[in-house]
Amino acid sequence: MTEVNIRKSPAKFSIPKLSSNVWKVWQRNADVFRKTIGVNFLPSMLEPVLYLFAFGFGLGGFIPEINGVSYINFIAPALVAISLMHGSFLDCTYGSFVRMYYQKTFDAIVATPISLEEVVAGELLWGATRGVINSSLVLVVIAISGLFTAQPLITAPYFLLIPLIAFFGGLMFSAIAMCFTAIAPNIDFFNYPMFLLITPMLFLSGTFFPLSSLPQTAQAIALTVLPLTHIVNLTRSTLTGSTETLLSLNTQTLIPLGIIWIIIIAAIFFLLSINLMKKRLIH
Amino acid sequence: MEWNIFSQETRDVIIKATGLTKRYGDFVAVDGVDFEVYRGECVGFLGPNGAGKTTTVRMMYCFLPPTSGNLSIAGFSVQADDREIKCVVGVAPQEDNLDVDFSVVENLVVYARYFGISKVDALKRADEQLAFFQLQEKRDMSVEALSTDMKRRLIFARALLNNPQVLLLDEPTTGLDPQVRHLVWDAIRQLKKLQVTIILTTHYMDEAEILCDRIIIVDHGKIIEDGKPKELIKRYIGETVLELDYNEALIPIIKETFSDARVEVVGELMQVFTPKPYGVFESFLHEHRIQNFTIRKANLEDVFLKLTGRGLREVD
Ligand SMILES: Nc1ncnc2c1ncn2[C@@H]1O[C@H](COP(=O)(O)OP(=O)(O)OP(=O)(O)O)[C@@H](O)[C@H]1O
Ligand SMILES: [Mg+2]
Numbered sequence: 001m002t003e004v005n006i007r008k009s010p011a012k013f014s015i016p017k018l019s020s021n022v023w024k025v026w027q028r029n030a031d032v033f034r035k036t037i038g039v040n041f042l043p044s045m046l047e048p049v050l051y052l053f054a055f056g057f058g059l060g061g062f063i064p065e066i067n068g069v070s071y072i073n074f075i076a077p078a079l080v081a082i083s084l085m086h087g088s089f090l091d092c093t094y095g096s097f098v099r100m101y102y103q104k105t106f107d108a109i110v111a112t113p114i115s116l117e118e119v120v121a122g123e124l125l126w127g128a129t130r131g132v133i134n135s136s137l138v139l140v141v142i143a144i145s146g147l148f149t150a151q152p153l154i155t156a157p158y159f160l161l162i163p164l165i166a167f168f169g170g171l172m173f174s175a176i177a178m179c180f181t182a183i184a185p186n187i188d189f190f191n192y193p194m195f196l197l198i199t200p201m202l203f204l205s206g207t208f209f210p211l212s213s214l215p216q217t218a219q220a221i222a223l224t225v226l227p228l229t230h231i232v233n234l235t236r237s238t239l240t241g242s243t244e245t246l247l248s249l250n251t252q253t254l255i256p257l258g259i260i261w262i263i264i265i266a267a268i269f270f271l272l273s274i275n276l277m278k279k280r281l282i283h
Numbered sequence: 284m285e286w287n288i289f290s291q292e293t294r295d296v297i298i299k300a301t302g303l304t305k306r307y308g309d310f311v312a313v314d315g316v317d318f319e320v321y322r323g324e325c326v327g328f329l330g331p332n333g334a335g336k337t338t339t340v341r342m343m344y345c346f347l348p349p350t351s352g353n354l355s356i357a358g359f360s361v362q363a364d365d366r367e368i369k370c371v372v373g374v375a376p377q378e379d380n381l382d383v384d385f386s387v388v389e390n391l392v393v394y395a396r397y398f399g400i401s402k403v404d405a406l407k408r409a410d411e412q413l414a415f416f417q418l419q420e421k422r423d424m425s426v427e428a429l430s431t432d433m434k435r436r437l438i439f440a441r442a443l444l445n446n447p448q449v450l451l452l453d454e455p456t457t458g459l460d461p462q463v464r465h466l467v468w469d470a471i472r473q474l475k476k477l478q479v480t481i482i483l484t485t486h487y488m489d490e491a492e493i494l495c496d497r498i499i500i501v502d503h504g505k506i507i508e509d510g511k512p513k514e515l516i517k518r519y520i521g522e523t524v525l526e527l528d529y530n531e532a533l534i535p536i537i538k539e540t541f542s543d544a545r546v547e548v549v550g551e552l553m554q555v556f557t558p559k560p561y562g563v564f565e566s567f568l569h570e571h572r573i574q575n576f577t578i579r580k581a582n583l584e585d586v587f588l589k590l591t592g593r594g595l596r597e598v599d
Contacts, residue, residue: 103383111372113398283348
């Protein structure tokens with residue numbers, strides 16, 4: 001009898017072994033998305049459009065220029081950032097939880113040569129893709145709306161980088177979301193991250209008013225713990241050419257800082273979420 | 284005897300468990316079992332609710348890691364080579380985990396893709412399976428619109444997409460009507476002809492007796508018996524069973540008349556088990572003018588009830 005090493009605790013923290021199987025999981029979600037495009041699409045589009053109209057066109061008329069641009073020009077890049085955050089975060093909380101817990105989709109897939117690690121990684125890549133899809137659509141809406149504003153809403157050529165930003169930003173939000181999914185006792189649990197993390201970020205990340213108008217401490221906190229702040233900096237600079245100046249740091253510093261911050265956080269939560277999921281599902 | 288030893292050694296062991304144990308916290312669901320399954324064999328795992336059948340099956344397709352002991356499938360260890368194992372194993376789980384986001388045929392095609400089967404091949408295989416399991420008319424329906432038995436059939440069909448060497452069927456016929464049950468049996472018989480190794484769990488003893496080459500009876504996570512259905516019946520029960528209304532006065536008479544018989548009282552019923560054939564009871568029944576009786580062949584259910592006791596078990 002050959003001796004076989006038993007993994008004493010199967011859920012010990014480890015670097016996941018991933019293969020191209022990850023894409024098969026991604027494809028499964030992409031197929032479902034394509035089938036249900038009508039119901040998936042419109043709601044996620046509606047929100048940024050409403051913000052653009054209510055705040056941009058409506059409220060914006062009463063607000064003086066911010067950093068030399070009109071209010072609608074100020075918030076348009078933030079709407080791109082918000083849409084990618086929502087797309088990725090919602091898919092890897094509610095969406096993944098339903099697939100894992102109610103539909104037993106993960107159970108079915110892990111009976112095939114695909115591992116649980118690859119299932120979770122595929123879900124994260126799909127979550128990132130939702131971020132790309134949502135933000136690209138909002139970008140189109142903004143480009144068209146820009147035809148009716150005094151100044152176009154997209155003034156820098158770097159806007160072509162939005163899908164790339166959305167992918168990595170989306171991966172980061174997906175991975176954070178998946179950590180909540182891994183510890184969620186039930187689906188109502190997601191009220192906590194939605195109200196305690198997503199909603200505050202929605203308003204406190206330099207989205208609807210300049211972060212530079214808040215005290216330095218608040219700016220420092222936003223840059224340290226609110227991921228959306230960095231995404232907004234990136235979308236704003238790619239659409240308009242520059243970020244706000246925060247903590248007396250300008251675009252040249254904030255952009256590399258943001259990119260590094262996003263990559264580090266995305267990597268940490270990517271590994272953490274896969275390990276937490278294994279801990280939850282492999283006993 | 285010599286022939287037996289010879290045949291055992293030349294046969295190819297495809298599943299081997301030694302000291303296989305699974306604990307959930309402090310609860311021991313599978314308690315140090317040893318068993319072997321040979322290539323092309325159909326082995327039935329029988330046991331009361333909660334005996335540990337599903338847990339054992341789940342360890343075979345690497346869904347659950349064993350707490351201790353060894354388990355190998357087709358020469359691969361479940362602890363180390365899960366990907367290799369899952370390539371050659373087909374699974375029809377006890378619970379329904381069809382993908383509700385897809386139609387019937389999409390369920391098969393998407394599942395085949397998980398195995399790396401090309402779209403063309405997947406569609407071809409899917410349509411073959413749908414035809415065999417008589418699901419063609421439901422091909423493009425949502426799986427949510429299927430009845431329970433159709434879902435069971437689709438789960439079975441899905442388990443065959445990768446042409447498995449080892450097929451794990453966890454209660455494939457629970458809740459099915461007789462027609463569908465026969466369809467499933469037919470599928471199992473065809474797969475046996477193709478030398479597919481089959482692990483079958485079921486609560487239907489007639490099914491196990493008909494389909495399985497060998498039976499493993501488990502209870503409280505332990506194997507309590509392992510053998511061919513016919514041999515087990517012969518060993519534990521005998522040949523013929525006489526069932527008649529309870530009558531205390533008859534018991535000593537029966538014991539005297541049939542020295543090698545065993546009498547058991549179950550509620551209002553008496554059962555007499557004997558290793559002799561049918562005719563043995565004739566004169567006795569005539570003599571005592573017993574009208575209300577049944578004589579039947581001993582079966583696996585008699586063995587099962589004898590070995591696992593008649594008391595009701597916890598039901599999940
Ligand atoms: N995830 C789990 N956590 C804790 N206990 C479990 C878990 N899964 C199963 N059990 C327990 O382990 C025991 C064996 O369960 P298992 O599902 O293997 O039984 P079974 O023989 O398949 O029963 P059935 O005939 O009802 O399907 C049961 O007592 C069950 O309650
Ligand atoms: Mg079971």
